[in-house]
Amino acid sequence: MTCDELHGKLMAYVDSELAGGELTEFEGHLRGCAGCAADALGMLQTKLATRAAGMRYAPSAEFRLRMEQGMRPKQKPVWWSLLWPSVAMVAVAAMILFAAVTVLVNRSGRERELTEIADMHVTELASANPVDVVSTDRHTVKPWFAGKLPFSFNLPELQNSEYTLVGGRVAYFEHSPGAELLFNLRKHQLSVFIFKDEARGFSARAGTATATRLALQIETWSEGGLRYYIVGDAPATDVHALGELLRKAARS
Amino acid sequence: MPLFARLYNFAHWLTQDRSEAEDLVQETCMKALKGFDSFRQGTNFRAWIYRILRNTFLTSRTGLKAAMVSLDDEEAPVAEPVAHGTPESILISNVDQQAIQAALEGLPVQYREVIVLCDVEEMSYQEIAETLAIPAGTVMSRLSRGRRAMRESLKEASIIRSTLK
Numbered sequence: 360m361t362c363d364e365l366h367g368k369l370m371a372y373v374d375s376e377l378a379g380g381e382l383t384e385f386e387g388h389l390r391g392c393a394g395c396a397a398d399a400l401g402m403l404q405t406k407l408a409t410r411a412a413g414m415r416y417a418p419s420a421e422f423r424l425r426m427e428q429g430m431r432p433k434q435k436p437v438w439w440s441l442l443w444p445s446v447a448m449v450a451v452a453a454m455i456l457f458a459a460v461t462v463l464v465n466r467s468g469r470e471r472e473l474t475e476i477a478d479m480h481v482t483e484l485a486s487a488n489p490v491d492v493v494s495t496d497r498h499t500v501k502p503w504f505a506g507k508l509p510f511s512f513n514l515p516e517l518q519n520s521e522y523t524l525v526g527g528r529v530a531y532f533e534h535s536p537g538a539e540l541l542f543n544l545r546k547h548q549l550s551v552f553i554f555k556d557e558a559r560g561f562s563a564r565a566g567t568a569t570a571t572r573l574a575l576q577i578e579t580w581s582e583g584g585l586r587y588y589i590v591g592d593a594p595a596t597d598v599h600a601l602g603e604l605l606r607k608a609a610r611s
Numbered sequence: 612m613p614l615f616a617r618l619y620n621f622a623h624w625l626t627q628d629r630s631e632a633e634d635l636v637q638e639t640c641m642k643a644l645k646g647f648d649s650f651r652q653g654t655n656f657r658a659w660i661y662r663i664l665r666n667t668f669l670t671s672r673t674g675l676k677a678a679m680v681s682l683d684d685e686e687a688p689v690a691e692p693v694a695h696g697t698p699e700s701i702l703i704s705n706v707d708q709q710a711i712q713a714a715l716e717g718l719p720v721q722y723r724e725v726i727v728l729c730d731v732e733e734m735s736y737q738e739i740a741e742t743l744a745i746p747a748g749t750v751m752s753r754l755s756r757g758r759r760a761m762r763e764s765l766k767e768a769s770i771i772r773s774t775l776k
Contacts, residue, residue, distance in 0.1 A: 370758070371751075374729060374736070374754075375735075376736055401703070402699055404699065404703045405699050405702075405761075405762075406730050409715065409730040409731070409761075410730050410731050412712045413620070413624070413726075413727055413730060413731030414731060415620065416619060416620045416623035416629075416632065417616060417619070418615065418616055418633070418636070422619075425637075426637065429640075429641075
């Protein structure tokens with residue numbers, strides 16, 4: 360490699376663009392040529408000095424912060440931080456109002472439900488034919504409902520009890536068919552209504568609930584997807600005792 | 612944020628103005644984030660983001676003005692900037708950093724940007740070619756001419772300095 364050839368590649372050498380045999384040949388020439396070595400050194404010094412001088416500008420702390428904030432996910436605007444307590448209060452008030460309305464609606468539904476059941480019991484007793492199947496035998500009454508109701512149920516064994524099964528018929532509550540059973544207890548008559556447990560006022564409540572409507576005792580509960588109602592003018596303890604017999608039969 | 616400080620330095624060398632440089636970096640970062648899908652995995656990220664910055668600069672008022680400056684025939688062969696009269700090492704030792712910065716500032720932006728990318732950012736010719744979207748031969752040509760112009764500028768600064776001593 361001659362000095363002129365070397366000068367043609369001097370810039371590439373200083374910029375680390377030479378490689379392989381070309382680099383070896385270049386450096387071989389530099390070792391034997393003081394003039395070319397001085398030129399290469401001078402260019403390298405200029406490059407290093409330019410590098411040092413070129414690192415001149417640095418972003419300000421303020422700009423760096425602004426950029427970092429700009430890159431972050433957007434924060435809530437200032438008006439939101441001032442307004443959010445009011446928004447939260449309105450939301451809480453709306454939730455309370457919704458809960459109150461829900462309770463009132465449920466209570467209203469429950470009232471209507473109990474009144475309806477009490478009316479059905481009174482209507483049954485006022486009827487000339489209060490039952491369509493007349494039998495004291497549960498093995499006669501229960502099969503009579505087969506095919507008439509979209510569900511089945513068990514009746515308790517009433518031997519050795521004060522209760523007597525009179526019979527039953529199909530009743531309708533909110534367009535759903537159910538069983539209406541009539542029991543005698545001493546001089547009292549008790550109606551038992553059994554429906555599929557739909558979303559009615561009591562449906563959301565677990566356990567047994569009692570109430571009094573038209574001086575009638577009412578007890579209701581849910582068991583095995585069925586909603587039971589007992590209505591009658593007997594004392595609450597007697598109504599509850601019949602309920603226990605029915606619950607026991609349902610679990611058997 | 613990777614490359615933030617270096618992007619800002621390059622932006623400032625291009626615009627020669629702090630406020631414009633900040634705007635340029637900010638816009639570059641927004642464009643890079645927005646168009647990150649266009650970055651192909653396995654390619655040179657640094658060249659990609661510097662290219663966004665440089666293209667954004669060219670659409671700015673300063674960039675448009677700078678682009679209107681015509682250069683000499685870039686493809687013509689250029690003699691290497693080797694000074695046989697005054698060895699470069701002696702020239703460099705005679706000037707301070709401010710003189711080098713002034714010489715770099717005085718260059719047309721097309722020469723200034725290749726020198727900053729090559730000497731300051733230490734990019735290879737190929738990377739510079741990708742960043743500026745020009746052939747590698749043009750990179751070498753601009754580097755050579757830019758360095759020669761710098762050397763002339765530094766020589767003047769050296770003479771003035773020697774006279775003042």
